[in-house]
């Protein structure tokens with residue numbers, strides 16, 4: 181059937197992160213066979229190493245003023261958002277487009293769209309959990325936006341209020357109440373905003389469970405294989421061709437190189453983040469938190485604790501910056517008692533795929549030329565930045581609907597694949 185439309189008979193999915201595996205799972209549930217291909221172990225990907233907060237109604241990266249803050253912080257490798265100094269034209273062009281989107285009007289539009297997607301996103305996540313009985317320390321107890329100062333607590337409250345018209349429940353907690361409930365917080369912390377509807381989990385365990393569930397449902401998972409191109413055939417670096425009448429590019433921060441030859445302009449940068457994972461700690465908060473001043477996520481995962489954060493733009497393949505790991509520990513110490521007594525931690529770094537307008541890319545790319553009856557239809561699902569754990573399962577569901585030729589169950593107009601324009605086709 182190729183590029184002429186209609187439901188696909190076999191789908192090739194590039195990337196076994198949360199987006200790719202969720203897509204395979206929803207397709208399998210609807211009886212559509214697929215093969216998922218990944219060159220790495222997905223349990224090392226961002227989808228396993230993230231902070232595990234299912235923070236629905238999360239603000240996009242393009243908050244007003246974010247680009248100026250990034251520029252100001254360029255001199256400091258310890259800042260929450262660090263842009264590596266570079267002359268790479270791709271990164272410079274991304275920064276310019278990012279800067280143009282960091283304003284209140286755009287941020288409000290994104291937030292409205294993300295709020296509408298929030299409850300269906302949690303529903304998609306919980307459907308997988310329920311149907312597959314995945315054990316991943318899931319708790320639907322919200323998350324805390326923890327503010328060190330009174331002024332930042334007021335600011336946090338104003339931000340949170342914007343979610344209320346969309347049916348979200350938030351609460352302001354003062355410092356004393358916060359410490360009564362979570363004694364690990366230092367005296368002097370001003371308080372927190374509780375986003376009550378969100379959830380948390382151990383992302384690695386979820387991904388492992390999803391991988392197993394997909395396999396049990398008949399999905400073929402091929403690891404250690406690199407996809408070199410997706411059009412006019414899906415071809416591996418080994419030269420092998422994969423037969424499929426639809427292909428889904430869910431290759432995270434590496435997606436651009438696969439779709440740009442088809443004429444998709446996909447300006448993604450990789451924003452590296454780090455985590456420290458402690459198997460046991462003397463004390464921890466009772467729920468997931470983000471420390472507002474340092475943007476560090478603190479997530480209890482059973483008896484273990486993960487500290488995660490920092491956005492480092494433009495860094496694929498470059499050596500880790502030790503200062504950024506140290507900044508996570510420093511930031512946590514300012515808010516939590518006893519961090520110096522936390523045991524040894526496992527350290528990890530991985531890449532978030534970030535678009536310059538702060539929104540994911542989810543949709544079908546309509547080919548202008550070069551498509552024959554045997555060429556696959558091409559779908560793109562990436563660019564989830566700091567929201568991929570939250571939005572991965574719903575993204576997979578939406579792509580499965582498109583592959584099946586059904587109207588998507590959410591409005592995809594702000595997520596379109598062609599919103600950054602087109603490039604010359606070279607495939």
Ligand SMILES: Cc1cc2nc3c(=O)[nH]c(=O)nc-3n(C[C@H](O)[C@H](O)[C@H](O)COP(=O)(O)OP(=O)(O)OC[C@H]3O[C@@H](n4cnc5c(N)ncnc54)[C@H](O)[C@@H]3O)c2cc1C
Pocket residue numbers: 194195196197198199200217218219220221222225226227228229230231232233234235405406407408430431432433434435438451452453454455477488489490530531532533561562563564565566567568569570571572
């Ligand atoms: C420190 C940190 C904390 C985070 N915290 C949260 C959080 O609390 N909540 C939240 O919602 N999100 C969070 N995120 C974001 C989230 O982890 C990502 O948005 C999400 O994992 C992206 O998933 P993905 O499937 O698109 O990409 P990935 O997980 O990167 O998977 C893409 C896969 O594609 C494979 N691949 C790429 N190219 C090819 C190729 N050519 N051939 C074969 N395979 C290929 C890669 O090997 C990779 O395994 C965090 C991220 C980081 C780094």
